[in-house]
Amino acid sequence: SLPGIPTAIPPCPRRDHGMTRIVGGTDAKPGAWPWMVSIQHPSIPGTKHFCGGSLIRADWVLTAAHCFDLIFNSSLVSVVIGATQLTQPGPGAQFRQIKKLIRHENYERRDMSNDIALLELRRPVDCSPYIQVACVADAILGLSVTQERNCWIAGWGATTVKGEFSRGTPEPAQHTEEMVWASP
Numbered sequence: 001s002l003p004g005i006p007t008a009i010p011p012c013p014r015r016d017h018g019m020t021r022i023v024g025g026t027d028a029k030p031g032a033w034p035w036m037v038s039i040q041h042p043s044i045p046g047t048k049h050f051c052g053g054s055l056i057r058a059d060w061v062l063t064a065a066h067c068f069d070l071i072f073n074s075s076l077v078s079v080v081i082g083a084t085q086l087t088q089p090g091p092g093a094q095f096r097q098i099k100k101l102i103r104h105e106n107y108e109r110r111d112m113s114n115d116i117a118l119l120e121l122r123r124p125v126d127c128s129p130y131i132q133v134a135c136v137a138d139a140i141l142g143l144s145v146t147q148e149r150n151c152w153i154a155g156w157g158a159t160t161v162k163g164e165f166s167r168g169t170p171e172p173a174q175h176t177e178e179m180v181w182a183s184p
Contacts, residue, residue, distance in 0.1 A: 028173040030084045031092075033154040035134035036173065037061050038080040039119070041071060047086035048078075052155040054134040055081055058124035059099075062136075065107040065117040074101040079121065082130035084173050086156060092130030096121040 035055040040048035053063035061079060071077060077098045083089035099122045104114040125131050156173050 028084055031130045034130055034132035036154055040078050049086055049156055056134055056136050059121040061119040063117050065103040065115045074098050081125050094125050
């Protein structure tokens with residue numbers, strides 16, 4: 001067992017909130033998505049948020065590689081875990097600096113293929129009702145997505161089709177349920 005890394009993946013919670021889309025979706029409640037991470041940079045105006053991610057271990061975040069296309073110094077990047085509103089993160093929120101950025105070795109910016117990255121945090125987070133590790137599909141453990149499934153999408157971002165923020169900032173976090181197709 002490594003320090004700060006859980007030895008077992010926690011069970012996946014079942015959630016049924018009856019939403020349809022993030023665009024036109026509804027505000028997430030505090031603690032509804034305890035693995036949701038805001039990735040932030042000091043040069044971004046307002047909340048400093050520029051991308052989202054998921055906490056997959058106490059010191060690892062899964063995100064998109066394209067988030068770092070224009071970030072040349074990842075040591076300036078920080079993450080906020082356990083917040084629903086970025087302007088008021090609340091007492092359960094934790095802030096961490098990035099120790100290491102690992103992009104998929106075959107990531108292609110031109111077509112966004114292999115658009116996945118890992119962020120190692122400088123120190124692990126402490127789990128709480130507002131901060132939990134996400135369930136990740138793992139065939140070895142019997143947790144997989146092999147057919148059409150409804151999955152939840154949550155994050156801060158555009159709340160209209162044209163990418164505009166309804167209140168000038170990407171918050172509070174939105175959530176919705178979408179159909180996902182997976183290849184076996």
